[in-house]
Amino acid sequence: xxxxxxxxxxxxxxxxxxxxxxxxxxxxxxxxxxxxxxxxxxxxxxxxxxxxxxxxxxxxxxxxxxxxxxxxxxxxxxxxxxxxxxxxxxxxxxxxxxxxxxxxxxxxxxxxxxxxxxxxxxxxxxxxxxxxxxxxxxxxxxxxxxxxxxxxxxxxxxxxxxxxxxxxxxxxxxxxxxxxxxxxxxxxxxxxxxxxxxxxxxxxxxxxxxxxxxxxxxxxxxxxxxxxxxxxxxxxxxxxxxxxxxxxxxxxxxxxxxxxxxxxxxxxxxxxxxxxxxxxxxxxxxxxxxxxxxxxxxxxxxxxxxxxxxxxxxxxxxxxxxxxxxxxxxxxxxxxxxxxxxxxxxxxxx
Numbered sequence: 001x002x003x004x005x006x007x008x009x010x011x012x013x014x015x016x017x018x019x020x021x022x023x024x025x026x027x028x029x030x031x032x033x034x035x036x037x038x039x040x041x042x043x044x045x046x047x048x049x050x051x052x053x054x055x056x057x058x059x060x061x062x063x064x065x066x067x068x069x070x071x072x073x074x075x076x077x078x079x080x081x082x083x084x085x086x087x088x089x090x091x092x093x094x095x096x097x098x099x100x101x102x103x104x105x106x107x108x109x110x111x112x113x114x115x116x117x118x119x120x121x122x123x124x125x126x127x128x129x130x131x132x133x134x135x136x137x138x139x140x141x142x143x144x145x146x147x148x149x150x151x152x153x154x155x156x157x158x159x160x161x162x163x164x165x166x167x168x169x170x171x172x173x174x175x176x177x178x179x180x181x182x183x184x185x186x187x188x189x190x191x192x193x194x195x196x197x198x199x200x201x202x203x204x205x206x207x208x209x210x211x212x213x214x215x216x217x218x219x220x221x222x223x224x225x226x227x228x229x230x231x232x233x234x235x236x237x238x239x240x241x242x243x244x245x246x247x248x249x250x251x252x253x254x255x256x257x258x259x260x261x262x263x264x265x266x267x268x269x270x271x272x273x274x275x276x277x278x279x280x281x282x283x284x285x286x287x288x289x290x291x292x293x294x295x296x297x298x299x300x301x302x303x304x305x306x307x308x309x310x311x312x313x314x315x316x317x318x319x320x321x322x323x324x325x326x327x328x329x330x331x332x333x334x335x336x337x338x339x340x341x342x343x344x345x346x347x348x349x350x
Contacts, residue, residue, distance in 0.1 A: 016233065017335055023240040024332070030241070031248025038245045047185035048307035053242060054193045059235030061139045061194065063228050065202025066209075066221070067149035076154045082280070082289035086155045089276045089297035090133040091166055097271065098130025099123075099174045101264040110260050118318045122261055124175055125309050125322025130268065131171045132308075133159050134299030136194035137334070138292070140236060141299065144338045145345075147292035153199070155296055160191055163301075171308070183307040190303050240331050247324055261325040269333045273298045277341070280348070287348035291341040299334060302327045 031038050044051045076083075106119040114122070135156060142152040168182050209224055210217040244251070251258055276297040280290030305323040313319040 017332075017339070019233075019237055020240055020332060020335055023237045024244050027241040027244030028248045028251055031245035032252060034245075035249065038242075038248070041242065042246055047183060047189050048303050048310070049186060049189050049193065050246075053239060056235045056239040056242065057136050057140075057194055058198050060143075060232050060239070061136065061198040062202055063225060063232045064139045064143040064149050064152075065198045066206050066225055066228075068153050068199065068202060068206070069150055070203065073150050073154060076151050079151070079289065081283050082151060082285055082293045083155060083158060085276055085279050085283070085285070085290075085293045086159065086296050087162065089272060089279075089293075090159060091162060091170070093275060094133070094268075094272050094297060095127070095131045095170050095174060098264075098268050099127050101268050101271075102126040102130075105260075105264040113260060114257070121313055121318030122257075122322045124313065125305070125317075125319035126261070126265060126268075126326070127174045128171060128305040128308050128319065129265070129300045129302070129323055129326040131167055131174065132301035132305045133163065134296065134301050135160055135190055136301075137330070138296045138299050139198075140232070141295040141334055141338055142292040143232065144335075145291040145295070145341045146288060148286075148288040151289050152292045152296075155292065156195065159296065160195070163187070163304075167304070175312075181308075181311065183304065183311060186304055186307040190301070236331075243327055243331070247328060250321065250324060251328070257321070258325055258328075261322050262329050265326055265329050266333055269298050269329070269337070273337050273340075284349055286350060287341075287345050290348050291345075294341070295334065295337060298337060300326055300330060302330065 041052050042050065102123040106114065106123050111119070138156055139152060141147075142149070164182075164187070205224075206221065209221045212220075273294050276294035277290065280293055285293070302323060305326065306320065309317065309319040309323045
């Protein structure tokens, strides 16, 4: 263990928060000084899903997908508590607490700082984030806390199925509108790019590595996973640079509004994590199920939220801006929660 911590990769992982901070600075700086490059990258999208971002997320997710053992997935149903935490927090708690926090901050605390019309749009954007649980980045956070890959896959898959039916009615109820049109292209394309393709690639890789004698096969699998692990971290840093580069003008153009929107979003993230993680602790869930369950409840499906905000309120609306701030806040906040989870691992059953 000591040798691993002294290796370049060990030092790289131990100081990941510093590298992410540098990636944020690089992203904002590059976006400000090279706007044409990021405009070209931004154009490489379909249905609000950017293909360059998708590729980087695929690089992050692929190593974890190799760890999915399809033969063991059937056993997940015998441990339903982790699924219960994920689904209750995502669908019965998170959307409503986000709505309450958004209204509290922008109609009470920040009422004198923004106009009522802007406040309503910011609230709408934050509500859309709260109703859209994460599909892709969850696999990255689960990997960073050494979560159960099989269990995480089932949690995300069931979440996605529920989202198909629950997203529109909950969003419509909280926004007070009569009808929410779900951008099916965004939803389906995201699931294909972020779940199905890396899952199939991971399965085929795993099958290829496990051919032959069991001892040799498991050694090959462990060695290959260790070798590609740095790519997952590089994909994460590349994603941070790209996301902040794409939104550099927004960040620099109106930093006060960005900060105001970020405050309730950050409080919501930590609050939901505490609820899910605390519940998991009281239920004595094993750490490799408890930590991903809490992180799934905290993370957001920002592509879906952005697409719906644009379709309802327009590209340059306050609602769209709020969903973009959600994108920017997510990575630093989630990494801090990953660090908290890893430091409190000892309080959970192995």
